[in-house]
Amino acid sequence: MFVRAKRGWEIPEREAADEAIFLNRRAFMAGSGALVLAGGGPALAADSPYPAARNDLYKLTQPVTPESDNTNYNNFYEFGFSKRVASAAEALPTSPWTVKIDGLVEKPFEIAFEDLLRRVSLEERLYRHRCVEAWSMAVPWTGFPMRALVDMARPLGSAKYVVMKTFLNPKVAPAQKQTWYPWPYTEGLTIAEATNDLAFMVTGAYGKPLPKVMGAPLRLATPWKYGFKSIKSIVAISFSEKRPVSYWESLQASEYGFWANVNPAVAHPRWSQAREEVLGTGEYRPTVIYNGYGEFVADMYKGLEGERLFM
Ligand SMILES: Nc1nc2c(c(=O)[nH]1)N[C@H]1C(S)=C(S)[C@@H](COP(=O)(O)O)O[C@H]1N2
Ligand SMILES: [Mo]
Numbered sequence: 001m002f003v004r005a006k007r008g009w010e011i012p013e014r015e016a017a018d019e020a021i022f023l024n025r026r027a028f029m030a031g032s033g034a035l036v037l038a039g040g041g042p043a044l045a046a047d048s049p050y051p052a053a054r055n056d057l058y059k060l061t062q063p064v065t066p067e068s069d070n071t072n073y074n075n076f077y078e079f080g081f082s083k084r085v086a087s088a089a090e091a092l093p094t095s096p097w098t099v100k101i102d103g104l105v106e107k108p109f110e111i112a113f114e115d116l117l118r119r120v121s122l123e124e125r126l127y128r129h130r131c132v133e134a135w136s137m138a139v140p141w142t143g144f145p146m147r148a149l150v151d152m153a154r155p156l157g158s159a160k161y162v163v164m165k166t167f168l169n170p171k172v173a174p175a176q177k178q179t180w181y182p183w184p185y186t187e188g189l190t191i192a193e194a195t196n197d198l199a200f201m202v203t204g205a206y207g208k209p210l211p212k213v214m215g216a217p218l219r220l221a222t223p224w225k226y227g228f229k230s231i232k233s234i235v236a237i238s239f240s241e242k243r244p245v246s247y248w249e250s251l252q253a254s255e256y257g258f259w260a261n262v263n264p265a266v267a268h269p270r271w272s273q274a275r276e277e278v279l280g281t282g283e284y285r286p287t288v289i290y291n292g293y294g295e296f297v298a299d300m301y302k303g304l305e306g307e308r309l310f311m
Contacts, residue, residue: 051207052122052142058198060126062278065137067206069280074213075131076232078166078173078185086213091172092233094216101152103238104159113217117203119152120144124207125200130262130276130291131227137279141221142204147195149237155191159239162194163187164220167235182251187231188244188258189222190300198223198296202230224293226260261301262291263310 071086079088099116102108122142130136150162166185170176176183193199200221203210210216215232222229228248248256255269264274264287276287290297301309 049117049122050142050204050209052124052204054124054126054140058125058127060128060138062128062138064126064140065278065280070137070139070205071211071213073135073279075133075227076213076215077181078175078183078233079213080175086211088174089211089213092167092169092212092216093172094212094233097217097235099218099234100236101238102236103163103240104156105239106154106156116149116218120148120201122203124204125221127200127221127223128291128293129221129223129227129230130287132256132260132268132273134271134273134276134287135279136276136287136291139221140206141200141202142207142210143200143202143221145197146189146199146201146220147197149201150191150195153237153239155239158241159191161188161190161240161243163236163238163240163244164231164234165236165238166231166233182247184235185231185247186244186250187220187229187246188240189229191239192300193222193297196297196300198293224261224290224297226262228256229260257308259301259304259307259309261297261310262287263289265289266310 073083074085074089075083076085076089079085079091095113097113098110099113100108100110122144124140124142126138126140128136128138146162155162164187167173168176168184170183175181189199200223202215202219202221203217205211205214210219212233215230215234218234219232220230220234228246243258246256246258249258262273267273273287275284277284
């Protein structure tokens with residue numbers, strides 16, 4: 001599934017270095033030993049999986065948010081509480097990167113991010129994203145279905161939830177020095193949600209490896225839920241019988257709950273969720289139940305009306 005892209009000598013070194021992060025270096029070196037120059041220099045070549053083929057099942061009826069609008073307006077609280085955190089996030093070391101899988105699984109294991117990439121098939125999907133703060137965007141994500149990861153983990157029958165955690169590294173993420181916040185960022189899904197077709201593990205955006213500010217090297221996209229569920233820079237995935245308490249829920253349980261399904265009819269205690277500002281356009285539009293993804297997800301919530309589904 002690794003489509004041959006440009007070779008190292010066909011692209012400027014600066015670009016090559018970026019792509020090399022995602023290159024399976026060992027496989028490449030084994031397969032093309034003759035091309036490995038003495039000294040091993042910085043990035044040599046890149047059999048890059050980007051851009052990946054688009055899966056047309058996931059369509060938009062709006063333009064994709066321009067990349068520069070996206071990278072200049074982010075929530076990544078580990079790096080500060082402003083929207084301009086792209087340069088601060090550059091301090092995060094993302095290679096090597098290991099993801100730990102444990103809890104109620106047949107056999108816990110750790111996997112290097114580049115090995116994980118080799119075991120999945122990447123595709124591009126155009127997804128809407130609705131932040132609980134009432135702004136939205138549309139993003140061409142690259143990644144793989146979360147179901148593939150759940151299958152790889154081999155959860156036990158007793159597992160009911162998937163719990164994900166972001167890195168904990170106060171040396172590079174200044175806000176994590178503020179120990180009264182419930183770091184590391186934690187999120188969770190039911191197994192049914194995690195194996196829903198829409199639940200997507202993201203490794204890239206805009207046809208390239210994921211920028212750090214968007215949660216490199218591995219983040220979640222659950223577009224029917226408020227954006228805070230889409231946890232960034234994941235280092236641990238654990239299977240549990242117990243519903244986890246997420247970062248936002250433990251900070252402010254009266255405002256943020258477990259389900260967090262987009263619903264224009266349920267206001268946040270401090271503001272309406274009826275409409276949203278579309279990033280980069282200055283325009284507002286009505287917010288739609290499940291962010292417009294009801295056909296994929298509504299069935300999962302039948303009979304759960306008594307739950308605080310939408311906060
Ligand atoms: N680890 C971590 N993940 C996170 C956040 C965060 O602060 N830290 N913010 C969340 C929120 S509120 C949103 S809206 C999205 C923002 O993603 P973006 O910056 O790529 O647009 O990431 C989510 N995932
Ligand atoms: Mo958000």
